[in-house]
Amino acid sequence: MGKRQIAAMQTRLKIITAAEKLIKERGFENVTIDEIAAEAGVAKGSFYTYFKRKEDVVGEIAKATFIEMQKKSMEVSGDVCDRLASFLRDSMKYIKESTVKISQQWIKNVVEPENEDGKNKLLYDESVVKEILEQAVGQGELVSGTPVDNLTESIAAQYYGIVFCWSLLDGAFDPISRMESYCYGQMRDSLIPYRNQDKEDVHV
DSSP, X not given: OOHHHHHHHHHHHHHHHHHHHHHHHHOGGGOOHHHHXXXXXXXXXXXXXXXSSTHHHHHHHXXXXXXXXXXXXXXXXXXXXXXXXXXXXXXXXXXXXXXXXXXXXHHHHHTSTTOHXXXXXXXXHHHXXXXXXXXXXXXXXXXXXXXXXXXXXXXXXXXXXXXXXXXXXXXXXXXXXXXXXXXXXXXXXXXXXXXXXXXXXXXX
């Protein structure tokens, strides 16, 4: 990677970091592109080199963090439920720490039909859940006939439902506790029928 590419990556990261800081402090609507550029120490034109609009920054704020969460979840000791819970719980923790204002703005952005960010994020989250389930099937934790696609859709729907309700109710409940209750309640129960009874060291 050349010096110009490295510099571009650093500038982009500065903009994302500055936007996250200001949005957490003031809320999305109260932050301007001029202020983001000033906080990042770059020219306003540099912002438009990497982002078309302020809304585009919101989806970028979390990408690297979620990838790290995915890697961590695949290495968690325990059963498939523990690995799924690791990703879902850590994701919810990050969303909560990012503040309900950012979550609300993200939802506003991605419900637009032409916005691909929401679709891409959903597909990414589903791919993580599916990979964990497929890993469990491959390792014999779950039987080969496990309906991975159906379980993936159900788990992702519950996850997004909690995020949406938390945002809709302006942070009126703890999304982390609700996510954990689901993971070790309804989600665990949904996996029991597919447990491989011949694998004694698995406790789904």
